[in-house]
Amino acid sequence: MEDKGWLTLGRDYLYKSPWCAFRVDDVELPGGARIEYGVLESGGFAAVVPVTNGENVVLVRQWRQPLDAFTLELPSGGVDSGEEPGSAAGRELFEETGYRAEGLEHLTSVHTSTGRSTEVCYLFRCEAVRDERGPHLEPTEFIEVVELPFGAALRMVSDGTITDAATVLGLLLAGSDTTACGRLH
Amino acid sequence: MEDKGWLTLGRDYLYKSPWCAFRVDDVELPGGARIEYGVLESGGFAAVVPVTNGENVVLVRQWRQPLDAFTLELPSGGVDSGEEPGSAAGRELFEETGYRAEGLEHLTSVHTSTGRSTEVCYLFRCEAVRDERGPHLEPTEFIEVVELPFGAALRMVSDGTITDAATVLGLLLAGSDTTACGRLH
Numbered sequence: 001m002e003d004k005g006w007l008t009l010g011r012d013y014l015y016k017s018p019w020c021a022f023r024v025d026d027v028e029l030p031g032g033a034r035i036e037y038g039v040l041e042s043g044g045f046a047a048v049v050p051v052t053n054g055e056n057v058v059l060v061r062q063w064r065q066p067l068d069a070f071t072l073e074l075p076s077g078g079v080d081s082g083e084e085p086g087s088a089a090g091r092e093l094f095e096e097t098g099y100r101a102e103g104l105e106h107l108t109s110v111h112t113s114t115g116r117s118t119e120v121c122y123l124f125r126c127e128a129v130r131d132e133r134g135p136h137l138e139p140t141e142f143i144e145v146v147e148l149p150f151g152a153a154l155r156m157v158s159d160g161t162i163t164d165a166a167t168v169l170g171l172l173l174a175g176s177d178t179t180a181c182g183r184l185h
Numbered sequence: 186m187e188d189k190g191w192l193t194l195g196r197d198y199l200y201k202s203p204w205c206a207f208r209v210d211d212v213e214l215p216g217g218a219r220i221e222y223g224v225l226e227s228g229g230f231a232a233v234v235p236v237t238n239g240e241n242v243v244l245v246r247q248w249r250q251p252l253d254a255f256t257l258e259l260p261s262g263g264v265d266s267g268e269e270p271g272s273a274a275g276r277e278l279f280e281e282t283g284y285r286a287e288g289l290e291h292l293t294s295v296h297t298s299t300g301r302s303t304e305v306c307y308l309f310r311c312e313a314v315r316d317e318r319g320p321h322l323e324p325t326e327f328i329e330v331v332e333l334p335f336g337a338a339l340r341m342v343s344d345g346t347i348t349d350a351a352t353v354l355g356l357l358l359a360g361s362d363t364t365a366c367g368r369l370h
Contacts, residue, residue: 004327005248005255014199015207020223020301022200022207025250030327038205039251040225042301063190064299065210066224070190071299108342110350113297113304114249114256116205116227121350142189142215157293165295165306165350172357 004030019043019078042119046089047076047166049107049174050099050128057153057171058097058128061144072146072156073164074171076121085109085122093126097145098134101126107173112165121166125174150175189215204228204263227304231274232261232351234292234359235284235313242338242356243282243313246329257331257341258349259356261306270294270307278311282330283319286311292358297350306351310359335360 010026021041028034050058064071077092079085090101107123137143153171156162162171195211206226213219235243249256262277264270275286292308322328338356341347347356 004329006250008250008253015209015223017221017223022223022225024200027250029325031325033325035325036202037250038200038202038207040207040301041251042298045300065191065193065212065222066226066301066303067296067299068193071296073299076300108353109345109348110353111252111256111348112350113227113302114252114258114349115230116225116251116304117298117302118251119298119301140214140216140218140220144189160294163294163296164299165297165354168293168295169350169354169357172354176361 006030009034038116040113040117040119042117044079044085044120044122045076046079046085046092046122046124047074047170048089048093048101048104049074049123049125049170050093050097050101051125051150051174052099052128052147055150056147057150057174058093058099059146059148059153059167060096061146062142071164072162073167076166079122086124089122089124090126093128094131094134095136095138096141096143097128098131099128100131100134102129103127107170110166110169123166123170123173125170191215194219223301225298225302225304227302229264229270229305229307230261231264231270231277231307231309232259232355233274233278233286233289234259234308234310234355235278235282235286236310236335236359237284237313237332240335241332242335242359243278243284244331244333244338244352245281246331247327256349257347258352261351264307271309274307274309275311278313279316279319280321280323281326281328282313283316284313285316285319287314288312292355295351295354308351308355308358310355 007028015022079088104126192213264273
């Protein structure tokens with residue numbers, strides 16, 4: 001088919017930090033029109049569905065500045081430069097909850113917001129095994145571990161308590177091995 | 186439990202457009218440390234899983250500037266001020282594909298990127314009925330309609346052709362009424 005991609009003529013960075021950047025692109029559309037388009041650059045992050053041998057899922061409650069609120073989510077965190085996403089998932093799980101990841105399995109990887117951000121989410125599930133050496137939180141992290149039955153977590157998706165897209169997607173994929181969703185695996 | 190929320194001391198907008206804004210917050214953490222935190226402000230958008238009476242799903246192929254690539258996604262678009270998300274879903278479906286939405290049903294609403302963005306995605310499904318008066322694309326929209334069997338779309342999730350989180354989540358929820366995922370409805 002005919003390519004209808006946009007032509008990027010310029011790129012102006014308004015903000016850069018180790019965690020994200022914001023730029024405004026000067027773009028020419030296929031029809032010839034010029035527009036500006038704001039893009040958030042954000043590195044990948046890994047999130048993991050940790051299931052204990054008691055069939056509980058281990059979630060974290062933390063402050064999310066963009067929402068001005070606390071959320072209940074999968075353990076997750078940024079993938080460091082040169083790090084494998086699976087390693088990041090295991091590391092974040094241990095640091096945030098004190099559980100070790102065993103039998104880590106990749107569920108899927110998605111772009112969180114294709115219209116506005118470069119961000120990628122790498123989703124995993126694992127068996128969560130208690131390790132008394134953890135957790136190890138960063139000085140800037142204030143995280144409460146919330147362990148609950150898998151079915152209770154799915155109900156919190158259903159009733160709107162859990163709204164983080166990565167957490168919703170991870171719980172659905174991890175909880176449905178033998179269902180239609182299992183076709184993803 | 187003890188509140189461990191962050192205290193926002195200042196908010197500096199580096200960019201504002203009708204579609205998004207980027208700000209840097211000056212924040213005091215519960216431990217007293219001061220940090221800056223970049224936040225993308227982006228309005229809500231509605232996305233819809235349109236299923237024809239031939240059990241095909243209607244997707245759109247379009248350029249996504251943040252990914253510097255084309256994607257295959259659900260029809261979607263911004264929710265205008267004062268507009269109901271369901272109305273936006275039906276309007277975008279018609280404008281982008283020429284299908285009318287019948288029997289629109291809300292699947293779920295999620296935050297696309299809780300760590301970095303205020304963005305909300307309202308997910309729907311509907312029956313897609315051909316209407317010869319459409320589509321009506323904006324002058325800046327170059328969109329190709331891709332209609333394919335539902336199972337083929339799910340395989341494109343599985344093989345990594347479809348990577349948009351909202352599309353993955355919508356297809357899973359809409360395609361699994363009678364499965365574990367159906368617990369969401």
